[in-house]
Amino acid sequence: DTAVSQTPKYLVTQMGNDKSIKCEQNLGHDTMYWYKQDSKKFLKIMFSYNNKELIINETVPNRFSPKSPDKAHLNLHINSLELGDSAVYFCASSQGGRGWGNTIYFGEGSWLTVV
Amino acid sequence: TQLLEQSPQFLSIQEGENLTVYCNSSSVFSSLQWYRQEPGEGPVLLVTVVTGGEVKKLKRLTFQFGDARKDSSLHITAAQPGDTGLYLCAGGVGIQGAQKLVFGQGTRLTINP
Helix, strand or coil: CCCEEEECCEEEECCCCCEEEEEEECCCCCEEEEEEECCCCCEEEEEEEECCEEEEECCCCCCEEEEEEECCEEEEEECCCCHHHCEEEEEEEECCCCCCCCCCEECCCEEEEEC | CCCCEEECCEEEEECCCCEEEEEECCCCCCEEEEEEECCCCCCEEEEEECCCCCEEEECCEEEEECCCCCEEEEEECCCCHHHCEEEEEEEEEEECCEEEEEECCCEEEEEEC
């Protein structure tokens, strides 16, 4: 079984549409993340939830809204998609607690292309 | 703003050669992590170093954390074609049960047979 799974893996959509990416982890972790990787492979954190509570919220347009129904799931909803939103979105998870030093496990990524 | 400068961004060498990738910052991090990312997949953790001056070895790979915990290096001895890939360094900052990773730009390594 895949530890951190994301759906869909590929998504092509038109500007102005609203789309969601879903993420689930079966590692029993209580912290989950969304990262964005641009075309130059630069990875940047967007959000993090710990036990369903939002604890990291980087400078991200408010068109992006994460939702964590339980600690095993973290979904990302994007409204009014723009061309610049095209990227690979990675979900990840880790065990909470002290925070630092805990291994972060990444999903395989969701390739979003906005046309 | 915490930044990590990773160099070189591209490196192409012959099989059997040695190489070093550097990761530098003006910020102090709780940990420094090295990842490898294959095409179409997410980053996979290679190693975490948390103590200033720490050195860890993983077969032909040697990772070092700077004394001041602001920089790190990855050294590969006798590189092999299987080492080809994207290597990412990331500085870790602990925040309330989470860990924010600040990534470098990545080093795309190509080992030619």
